[in-house]
Amino acid sequence: MSRSKTWVDRPSKPRWTPPPGAVDAHVHVFGPEAEFPFSPKAKYHPEDATPEMLFALRDHLGISRNIIVQASCHGTDNAATLNGIARSAGKARGVAVVDPAIGDAEIERLHEGGIRGVRFNFLKRLVDDAPKDKFLDIARRIAPLGWHVVVYFEADILEELEPFLAAIPTTIVVDHLGRPDIAQGPEGRDIARFKRLLDEHPNIWTKVSGAERLSVSGPPFDDFVEVIRPVVERFPDRVLWGTDWPHPNMEHRVPDDGTLVDVIPRIAPTPELQRKLLVDNPMRLYWPEQ
Numbered sequence: 001m002s003r004s005k006t007w008v009d010r011p012s013k014p015r016w017t018p019p020p021g022a023v024d025a026h027v028h029v030f031g032p033e034a035e036f037p038f039s040p041k042a043k044y045h046p047e048d049a050t051p052e053m054l055f056a057l058r059d060h061l062g063i064s065r066n067i068i069v070q071a072s073c074h075g076t077d078n079a080a081t082l083n084g085i086a087r088s089a090g091k092a093r094g095v096a097v098v099d100p101a102i103g104d105a106e107i108e109r110l111h112e113g114g115i116r117g118v119r120f121n122f123l124k125r126l127v128d129d130a131p132k133d134k135f136l137d138i139a140r141r142i143a144p145l146g147w148h149v150v151v152y153f154e155a156d157i158l159e160e161l162e163p164f165l166a167a168i169p170t171t172i173v174v175d176h177l178g179r180p181d182i183a184q185g186p187e188g189r190d191i192a193r194f195k196r197l198l199d200e201h202p203n204i205w206t207k208v209s210g211a212e213r214l215s216v217s218g219p220p221f222d223d224f225v226e227v228i229r230p231v232v233e234r235f236p237d238r239v240l241w242g243t244d245w246p247h248p249n250m251e252h253r254v255p256d257d258g259t260l261v262d263v264i265p266r267i268a269p270t271p272e273l274q275r276k277l278l279v280d281n282p283m284r285l286y287w288p289e290q
């Protein structure tokens with residue numbers, strides 16, 4: 001597998017300035033491979049996207065903190081994610097992917113290393129299996145620590161997943177809004193079903209991220225804004241935002257991170273919505289002690 005590069009080296013400077021303390025709640029680090037090899041089961045083989053590159057991007061965009069989410073290419077070995085958190089001088093925390101057989105001592109080690117959630121990935125192109133019963137066992141074990149669960153799935157399996165989601169005894173954060181078909185518009189079936197899910201389950205939050213993945217029209221992502229702004233306005237206390245740098249699997253349409261930041265004031269049009277999305281909500285989840 002040749003190595004893929006899915007980010008721009010010199011993203012534009014956003015025109016919009018995030019509020020002080022803004023958290024980019026969905027980023028990954030890749031490797032460096034020489035130190036942190038990829039999983040033998042990885043479905044893509046990215047170039048190194050190191051913590052130092054991430055922190056340079058964070059500062060360039062006017063962001064204060066990052067949430068490093070373990071990506072499928074590193075499997076259940078969270079060493080690269082923990083390394084990113086450790087090098088951040090307190091400005092990053094993370095979400096791990098764990099083996100169902102994980103021991104209590106290892107969970108404790110992850111907590112000490114800044115992990116505050118586990119991710120369950122249901123995308124068939126990214127993982128070989130997604131065992132709901134084992135995921136539930138994990139969720140029951142991490143809930144008492146105050147951790148949450150991050151779930152990544154596509155809109156076509158939402159209905160099938162609902163009983164599983166309903167059984168999770170802690171906060172759930174859905175990546176990229178469960179990937180609705182944005183072309184259906186603001187009243188479309190996918191986004192309507194997703195909003196109903198949030199209406200019915202007060203413990204379900206979502207990342208209003210993935211403009212570059214979900215938009216059909218492309219930058220400046222007008223179609224994404226039209227569909228997603230009503231979600232932010234309806235669930236202001238349960239939304240997070242992230243760049244998704246280094247944009248795994250986006251080699252066909254590598255986004256400019258500055259342009260992604262400029263989507264924020266269009267989906268969260270008031271200073272209050274912006275503060276909740278970027279500061280209050282992620283701080284409640286990842287730095288509740290501050």
Ligand SMILES: O=C(O)/C=C(\CC(=O)C(=O)O)C(=O)O
Nearest residue numbers: 070071072073126244248249
């Ligand atoms: O980074 C994301 O959010 C999305 C991904 C990659 C991913 O999640 C992973 O590798 O674990 C995708 O859609 O390919």
